[in-house]
Amino acid sequence: MAQEARAEFSELLAARGVSRRDFLKYCGSIAALLGMSEMYAPQIAAAVQTAALQPALWMAHGLCTGCTESMAQVDTPDVPTVVLDLLSINYWETVMAAAGTQAEENVTATVAKGGYVVVVEGSVMLGQGGNVLRIGGKTGIEELKTVASKAAAVIAVGSCAVDGGWVAGKPNPAEATGVSKFFADNGIKVPVINLPTCPVNPEWVVAMLVDVLLMGQLADGSILKKLDSEGRPKLIYGSTIHDNCPRRGHFENGEFVVFGSATQAADEARGFCLYQMGCKGPQTYTNCPLVRWNHRVSWCVEAGSPCIGCGTSNSLTGGPGNWVDAGTPFLSRTANVRLPGIGGVQPATIGAVVGGVAAVGLIAHGIGSAAKGRVKGVPTETQKVYDAKGGDR
């Protein structure tokens, strides 16, 4: 039986134009994302090859479809596509061929059998009694309760599903919130794995699906031990962007790009640090610099944009006050960051609160170095006076 499955899988690889070598390489990168040694690649490959089709539902709520778009940006044919072919995604509104009654019947049939995984993209919209979003004649929140009722787990992909994201930005007329908060308020006990960022990184989604569906980590409960207090996989969200940023040397040397300065263009070309441009890398916990995006080609800071902090999660409180409200205007230097329950604090303090001692040290070190005149940098004393006057911007 296993042999048959392997032969079938080899045919699938060949049909997709994926070499066995590429497939094993990809399994190695999944192993790394799951915190295993790459030595486990053959085991992951074996699990993928012999797995029975696993049912999943991909539910679209208050969204821009950016996360679906992100998933679709894998080349065709591609190994992630092959892996996703092994999942029986019975409902994915944005991309499926089925429509109307037939599509809704897919949901009903999957729910009746139970034991499936639900992927939620987009925010849960509570406004107007849930009527802000209607799916198949029901409110979005009724639909979410139905699919959660017999689900083995929910994966909330993208910042909107995690804490409302952009949709929950002030004044939040749709009363958008995240899945974890909605479940907590409604006594729904299904485990939720949160994958914030805007949009979600497809590599993380595939790694979680492999972890949950193929490696049996949901069945034995071990996946839950890998999550932090925000329900995020620690391996993906365990270090700050700043920790792994290629511009960090410039931060330490006090070499910053400064808006409107005479040397702005030259400093951008030199790859100087973007902290003065509003970079939220020191307080944002994701492994974007390591995994990167679009087939690992690049990512925001490498492409010249300051990190806007979209990987920050506020899943337990959801709604207003999330990273969108706290981080805007994104391109101004972070003088003060508002966090619910903490109030206005400096990035270094946030680092301390969430355990980012390294970030605190680096900020102190970078600014301290420039202040002592050991390196050429921005006029930090002037900057400090400016920050003090700016208050909670």
Ligand code: SF4
């Ligand atoms: Fe990189 Fe931003 Fe940190 Fe500068 S502040 S080193 S650009 S993460």
